[in-house]
Amino acid sequence: MLTTVALDINRIQYIAIVGDIIFLVFIAELIRHKKIKEAYAILWLFFGAVFLFLATFRSSLNFLAFSCGIAYPPAFLFLVSICSLLLILIQFSMVISSQNDKIKELCQEVALLKMGAGREHGKEENASPVEK
């Protein structure tokens, strides 16, 4: 009975390690093919590494969980994954916001440049001292 339990745990550890390595290789390949910028991949790689560590050294998971007062170690895994996903999503919001600003600037610039051609006639002679 005890041995089968131990085997089960080993098996899930094995699956976790293999899965994690596949994940890390996948991310690395995306970076290599320039599908992700390095800057945005760092968080993925970091949390992949954290999970690889926890999967390999199972006792560290137990230790961390218990030292946080979590009685059921796998719950600690969920906590870590939810926190890491949250962080990554917040990073996305930041990137979206900054791109929003850049797109806005571009739109305005394009519009003003496009207008430039038609602007020649009419502007200078129309402007009164009050408006100028």
Place this chain on the structure above:
Amino acid sequence: MIIVPAFNEAGNIGAVIASLQAENPLWQILVVNDGSTDMTSAVAKDSGKALVVDLPCNLGIGGAVQTGFKYAVRNDYAYAVKFDGDGQHKAEEISHLLQMVIAQQADVVIGSRFLEDSKGYRSTRFRRLGIRLFEVINSLLVGQRITDNTSGFRAYNRNAIKFLAQHYPSFDYPEPEEVILLARNGFAIREVPVAMKERLHGKSSISTSLSFYYIVKVVLAVLMTAVRPRIREE
């Protein structure tokens, strides 16, 4: 110059330009067409009285107005008036705002529907409640009573134009945020009473279902603007 932001205002923009032109033919009118899908741009150009900037995509009122400020900076205008493209502002009242800026009584003058001697259309009862809320919040934050924070009818001097060309709160519903931003950065703001008209054609950009989002977004933006450090050194 007169900055007229317009999004799908083909039904109103012609009359707006005509009224501005009739009021003072020397004013430079700049229509900022915010990616309209109707004939707004064509109608404005056909008037022959207005310059038209066509934004390639819809940026929202903030981005459109900022485009106007950028144009004003690049062409070195000393004064700018923001005048809505939906026809609710009155061209004959521009001079009240402009005079105060020219006389250097303020950097920015807001046309208010809610001062003691204001008359005319004052929005729906429900909206007035929201406007009231902004009045309380903004007046507290600014330390000066601003009665009509959502009014888009405003006049600016050169300093304000330069500042806003760079820092305009360029997203949806920027007006209350703009008040805080300007006040925080040491611009003198005054209000003058104006009357407004109900729009003639089309719908307002803020539907009733969106007004809850509007209020939450604006309150958040206003509070954040108030706690940000000053941008402008005096």
